[in-house]
Amino acid sequence: GRGPVLVQVPRAGYLPGVACARCRTPARCGACSGPLVLGQADQPPRCAWCATAYPSWRCGSCGHGTLRATVVGVRRTAEELGRAFPGVPVLLSRGDAVRDSVGAEPALVVATPGAEPVASGGYTAALLLDGTALLARPNLRAAEEALRRWLRAAALVRPGTMGGEIVVVADSSAPAVQALVRWDPAGFAARELAERSALHLPPAARVAELTGAAADVDDLLMHADLPPDAEVIGPVPVDDDGARAMIRAPRAAGTALAAALRSAAGVRSARRTGGSVRVRIDPVDFG
Ligand SMILES: [Zn+2]
Ligand SMILES: [Zn+2]
Structure with missing residues (x-):
């Protein structure tokens, strides 16, 4: 009509991502399931979360060995x-x-x-x-x-x-x-x-993202009494002198994870040293 x-x-x-050149499946890290990104010209692709390098990457879906940026x-x-x-x-x-x-x-x-x-x-x-x-x-x-x-x-x-x-x-x-x-x-x-359950990603797991100056992210991690099942991924450098760390925990430990980060941030702010760290739980836009 x-x-x-x-x-x-x-x-x-x-943001351009990286995917298999043959079957177009987005490339993810075998260690932490983070997205792969392309670095400098001669550098192999690496994980945006844990920085693991993949000099001989193979597609998990079709076995192909070539990546392409998906502009x-x-x-x-x-x-x-x-x-x-x-x-x-x-x-x-x-x-x-x-x-x-x-x-x-x-x-x-x-x-x-x-x-x-x-x-x-x-x-x-x-x-x-x-x-x-x-x-x-x-x-x-x-x-x-x-x-x-x-x-x-x-x-x-x-x-x-x-x-x-x-x-x-x-x-x-x-x-x-x-x-x-x-x-x-x-x-x-x-x-x-x-x-996502198989990959331990939200909503099957809780993920906290910490971003800030590298020293501040390290400091917050040091002060955080994380639940036993929590897994710290990174920190990896981002931008100029910044760093990002991800903390992944089973869903049941999500409240304990948030409480641990809140109290560590409280300790740091009472001490009035160092810069602030941005904490996001299950950020909707993360890799
Ligand atoms: Zn493929
Ligand atoms: Zn990774």
């Missing part, structure tokens, strides 16, 4: 679409200029995730761009977040019985893409939970 078409474009600025695709601009479809109005909706709704007449509606206008009568189609880059972000919740965005956009499209169509530009074998095709977010969530 005729009507508006939604084009969902990810915001620019996602975010060039953002397809509304201008490009306008050139490709002359005569069709192009409407923009994004973070700083959100449209609430659009009419039922034919138009290309280019929107960033979360800024999709509602179309009266529904969209005839949704085109979800750059899915491959979204799925390859070095972030534990990348797939979960991608699926959430896709479902949100797809819900604005007319039902298939009325001619509604959804096109996602991503590897069709990716679990998040399969979940979209089958409209099965619950199955996807169950699968994610099982994977």
Whole structure:
């Protein structure tokens, strides 16, 4: 049928991740499950959490030995679409200029995730761009977040019985893409939970992230009376003179972990020496 078409474009600025060059599975550390990152030109890939180097990395899924950086695709601009479809109005909706709704007449509606206008009568189609880059972000919740965005956009499209169509530009074998095709977010969530349980990652485990000057992170770790099952990963250098450490604990020890960090921070602040350390428990955006 005729009507508006939604084009969902990810915001620019996602960190490039590293994935298998053949099967595109994101590369993770065998020691701690952290994301691998590429360093200087001659350096092997290394873990962003524990700094383990992988000079002879092999893909855990397909056995391939070559990595590739998954750079975010060039953002397809509304201008490009306008050139490709002359005569069709192009409407923009994004973070700083959100449209609430659009009419039922034919138009290309280019929107960033979360800024999709509602179309009266529904969209005839949704085109979800750059899915491959979204799925390859070095972030534990990348797939979960991608699926959430896709479902949100797809819900604005007319039902298939009325001619509604959804096109996602991503590897069709990716679990998040399969979940979209089958409209099965619950199955996807169950699968994610099982994977994270196996890897001891949230929400199956608690993870605290400490960031600050290297000396301060060391000092906080020294003062923290961590629960017995807690595992310290790092610290590893980040940025200029900063450091980051991760502490992973079983879910049942999460309260004890938070209490230990709070009391160590209290001791340090009462002593009034050293700089502050940022502590985040189960940060939503970590690798
Ligand atoms: Zn592979
Ligand atoms: Zn690691």
